[in-house]
Structure formats: C-alpha cells, structure tokens
Amino acid sequence: MTANFTKITSFFILGFPGLSSQYYGPVSALLFLIYLAIAIGNIFILAFVVYExxxxxxxxxxxCHLALNDLTFGTVTLPKIISKYWFDDSVVSFYGCFTQMFFVHYLGSVTSFILLVMALDRFIAICIPLRYPVLITNNTVSVLCGFAWFIPLPLMIGIVLHALTLSFCKSNVIAQCYCDHISIRSQACGEDVYIVAVTSVYIAMFTLLAPLAFILFSYISIIVVIIKMSNSAGRKKTLSTCTPxxxxxxLFYLPRCFVYVAAVVGFSFSLDVRILLILLYSVFPAAVNPGIYCFKTQDIKEFVTLKTAPPSQFGLYAQP
Structure with missing residues (x-):
C-alpha cells in the first residue's frame, strides 16, 4: 500500500488549544510583558557588566553568557506566539519551523552546560577556596563557556537533519507555542518516526543529564562543607550564595526531564498542561534569571539602590 503524502510548505502554531478567543488579548499582553522582562533584564546584565x-x-x-542565551531564546520563541494571539498570525514556513526547533533545543542545551559552569564555579569557591584564584580566571571561564556553546551544536544540527528526513502525512498544526521536536515529529508518518524519536531522546538526555550529574555532585559537596562549618553565620552566608x-x-531540569520521559513511556496528560510545563521550564527561567542571579548580588544591589556606595569586592559569590 502506498501512502498519499502531501508536501507541507508551512505549519500553523496552535498555542493553547483550550484557550477561549476572549482571552487572546490578555494572554498576548502577558506574553509580551514576559518578553519585555526577558529583554530588559538580560540586556541590563550585559550592559552593566560591560560598563562596570x-x-x-x-x-x-x-x-553574561546566561543572559545572552536567555535573551536569544526569548527572541526566538515568544514573538511568534504573541503575534498569533495579537494579530491572528500563526503561520510559520516549513524550514522556518525547523530553524526555530533547532534554536529551541540548542539554546536549552547550552543553558544546561552553562549551569554546569556555574556549579563548577561554586564548587571550587566553597570546597577548595585557596585554589579558586588560580583555577577560575576570566580566560578559564571564557573557554568553559565556549565549550558550553559548542558541544550541543553538532548534536542539535544532527537532530534537525534527522527530522527533515521524515515524511509528513498528518496535519500541519503544531500543538505548541513554538516549533519543537515532539510537535513536529508527531505530524510525521512511517517507521523512521520511532528511530528519530529515540535518537532525539538519547541526545536530549545526554545534554541534560551529563551536566546535571556534575551539578548534583557539586551542590551535595557544597552542602557537606556547609554542614561542617562551625560558624552559623558563615553557614548561612555560604548557603545563601547557592540557594538561587x-x-x-x-526549575530548569525537573519539568524538562518529566516532559521528555513522559513522551517516551507514553504517559498522557492534558495538552494545555504539557504546553504550560514547557513554557515553565523554557520561558519563565529566562525572565527571572536576572533577578535571581544578578539583582541580589551585592555589587549590583549597591549600584541600583545606593548608586554611590563603594563596590563590594566579591559580590554574591564571596568566598567563605
């Protein structure tokens, strides 16, 4: 039997399927405010570090690397879904959808490796503080962050090229707020779909779980060091540098791993809930990272609130 395939030239972004049209305006306004928060917060971080x-x-x-990543992710994903609810423009070209899919998964993977670099920074600063000035320098961090940007690149290119080999015989509706691998793959037919799905999950788990393994090791080691501290004030101060x-x-890892694993084992839940979870682990961290990571540091807090206060020597990451 020969399947009757039609050439898909574009996709339609569905967004939240259960959302009534009367809420399109408020939702688009909320998403626009979130994008403004992402843009303003992360541009401030980049400009502030360059200026100071x-x-x-x-x-x-x-x-700065995290801010650049978050700013790019928000710019790649949010304008289209805002346009869908604001101007009823939900059409994405075929290759435009695959391009967006690449950046969605690539930038998410880069975030995972940048979080690994942050964990390494805290691990050395707290567990072996005497070696911190030698091991962690501007050049070292630049190289590590460079690897964070480079390692996922060939993997995500491979995922996109693999998905492009599929034959699409279902609808051209993307049941999501942006084009991602699961949504695009669900519109394909043929035996290759399973192979593409399994391959993508293995790559996703590598880019998520490999950094997560070291992150868990780092923070467990940090907690052990904190518990052994005799000074309660020192324990509290050191712990406060790691809590954010x-x-x-x-927030980044738990919902993301849940969505990927659920897709593999066949666990079903509401489509609106799935879309909300994906927005939670992708867009929300990009909006709150400036506040969590930077606006609570002593250096930036003094600049914003006191202006004339002398700069702190160590900021949030003061060594105990």
Whole structure:
C-alpha cells in the first residue's frame, strides 16, 4: 500500500488549544510583558557588566553568557506566539519551523552546560577556596563557556537533519507555542518516526543529564562543607550564595526531564498542561534569571539602590 503524502510548505502554531478567543488579548499582553522582562533584564546584565569594569571577573562573565542565551531564546520563541494571539498570525514556513526547533533545543542545551559552569564555579569557591584564584580566571571561564556553546551544536544540527528526513502525512498544526521536536515529529508518518524519536531522546538526555550529574555532585559537596562549618553565620552566608542556583536549576531540569520521559513511556496528560510545563521550564527561567542571579548580588544591589556606595569586592559569590 502506498501512502498519499502531501508536501507541507508551512505549519500553523496552535498555542493553547483550550484557550477561549476572549482571552487572546490578555494572554498576548502577558506574553509580551514576559518578553519585555526577558529583554530588559538580560540586556541590563550585559550592559552593566560591560560598563562596570570591576564586574568583569569570572562569575559575572558566566552571568553574561546566561543572559545572552536567555535573551536569544526569548527572541526566538515568544514573538511568534504573541503575534498569533495579537494579530491572528500563526503561520510559520516549513524550514522556518525547523530553524526555530533547532534554536529551541540548542539554546536549552547550552543553558544546561552553562549551569554546569556555574556549579563548577561554586564548587571550587566553597570546597577548595585557596585554589579558586588560580583555577577560575576570566580566560578559564571564557573557554568553559565556549565549550558550553559548542558541544550541543553538532548534536542539535544532527537532530534537525534527522527530522527533515521524515515524511509528513498528518496535519500541519503544531500543538505548541513554538516549533519543537515532539510537535513536529508527531505530524510525521512511517517507521523512521520511532528511530528519530529515540535518537532525539538519547541526545536530549545526554545534554541534560551529563551536566546535571556534575551539578548534583557539586551542590551535595557544597552542602557537606556547609554542614561542617562551625560558624552559623558563615553557614548561612555560604548557603545563601547557592540557594538561587539550586532553585533555578530545579526549575530548569525537573519539568524538562518529566516532559521528555513522559513522551517516551507514553504517559498522557492534558495538552494545555504539557504546553504550560514547557513554557515553565523554557520561558519563565529566562525572565527571572536576572533577578535571581544578578539583582541580589551585592555589587549590583549597591549600584541600583545606593548608586554611590563603594563596590563590594566579591559580590554574591564571596568566598567563605
């Protein structure tokens, strides 16, 4: 039997399928505000570090890489879904959808490796503080962050090229707020779909779980060091330098791993809930990272609130 395939030239972004049309305006306005928060917050971080020379040190260089990643991710994903609800423009070209899919998964993988670099920074600063000035320098961080950007690149290119070999025989509706691998793959037919799905999951688990393994090791080691501290004030101060990273790491990893694993084992839940979970682990961290990672540092807080206060020597990542 020969299947009757039609050439798909474009996709339609569905967004939230259960959302009533009367809420399109408020939802688009909310998404626009979220994008503004992402843009303003992360551009501020980049500009502030460039302007304030005393912040051009390893910790803040990592912040800049994270800010650039978050800004790019928000710019790649949010404008189209805002346009869908605001102007009823939900059409994405065929290759435009695959391009968006590449950036969605690539930037998510880069975030995972940048979180690994942040965990390494904290691990050395707290567990072997005497070696910190030698091991963690601007050059070292630049190289590590360069690897964070490079390692996922060939993997994500491979995922996109593999998906392009599929034959699409179903609808051209993307049941998501942006084009991602699961949504595009669900519109394909043939025996190759399973192979593409399994391959993508293995690559996704590598880019997620390999960094996560070291992140867990780092923070467990940090907690052990903190528990052994005799000074309660020192314990509290040291723990406060790691709590934001732990929270944002959980927000990034837990929903993401749940969605990928659920897709493989066949666990079913509401489509609207699935879309909300994906937005939670992708867009929300990009909006709150500036506040969690930077606006609570001593250096930036002094600049914003006091203006004339002398800069702190160490900021958030002061060594205990």
């Amino acid at each position: 020379k005393y912040l051009q040190k390893p910790t803040y260089l990592v912040f 990273q732990i929270l944002i790491t959980c």
